[in-house]
Amino acid sequence: MEDIREKAIKKGRKKLKESQNRDKLIIKAVNFLDQSNNNFNHEMERFRDWYSLHFPELTKEITKDEHLIKILSNGVKRNEISSFESMAKESTGMPLNKKDIELLEESLEILERKLENREKIKKYVSEIADDEIPNLKQVLGPLLAARLISLTGGLEELAKKPASTVQMLGAEKALFRYLHGKGTPPKHGILFQHNFVNSLPEENRGKMARFLANKSVMAARLDQYGDKNKGEELREECQQRFEELKE
């Protein structure tokens, strides 16, 4: 028994060391990014809610989060915000004291930093993708490529999957519902996020998703085992198919 235990421990350590692939970094980074986006949206919603006690007209007028953050970044007091003076004069919101302003500004600053961090991670994922999965990046873009790899657990795992499986990744719930005799078969999983799929009329999305899945798997296999410079070619093919289906 002692012998078996030692062998198992040794083997486990070895496997842990061998599994250190750089594609893991992209997976974790993109998962963090998605979670961070989610958190940001929730917090921003709360911030708007909070700030609208003071200046509801502005939060209603400016619907884009990045835009609102930028406008407020020099101070949140409504009569000190340039180019909204008349709106501020008419405002129905309550006045703020020093403490209120301090905390609002601090919270806003955190949100601003989160936005910056988001951009940095995007750039980072894109850079690693250039080294590790250049073909797949060309076909799907860095973030979607990373999400796809994340769903399969690694580049090697993705490269071993059939294209039909890849087309369904992210639509497992719908797929199994269909296999159990309920509902219709899903046409696309996470690949729906690709502009070529979601911008087509509904009846053509399945065709595009299938095509894109085929090319993605080819790209992943080339990234894992072969020529890393085929991305452009594969992307062209997808573009062509997209143009065909658009008409």
Place this chain on the structure above:
Amino acid sequence: MKKLQEGVFEKGDKIYTIAASSSRVYGEKFIEIDGETYREWNPNRSKAAAAIKNGINIELNSNNHLLYLGAASGTTVSHFSDILEEGFIYGVEYSDTVFRDLLELAEDRENIAPFLDNARKPENYGNLVSEVDIVFQDISQRDQPEIFIRNCKRFLKKGGIGLLAVKARSISSSEDKKVIYNEVKDKLSEEFRIIDETELEPYEKDHLFLKLEKKN
């Protein structure tokens, strides 16, 4: 301290095992009574403990050999290791993040062999695992009954005990849990006789715990 089952003790509404090591595994409490050190076994963290609290006798004997599928970071494994003083645990876990914790536990305790493997493929660890008395499974996967059967066919002795926690929501997120439980039991009944069962409320939601005996 009152003996509840083989190796499992009760005091008040809490249950304990006798600590085989002085290291803390998951932040659990240690208490000392009559020169013996006991480790508190938290039913909110361990489905086996939840099953015991809900009246299942897991029937572990101190010299049993046990195959544990879905060992995770070793919370439950550590208590089994306490109980199986002269026994042995083969722990299989597929995720490398939590496997690190399991590895640490195995280095600290002499009756655990950890395997970083997919329980769907028993052939990958079969060469080091021999026949066992008990198979325990805590894997939240859609095909968990199939995984369980495959492993029991290969490793569990005739008349051996199977223990498994079924998470209804990882089999279907919409179907009624009773329907799911029955499907799982149907699948298992070919190879096993169901000895006992309980839901794991209030510790876990929509979980069924089964105690089985292998027919052949």
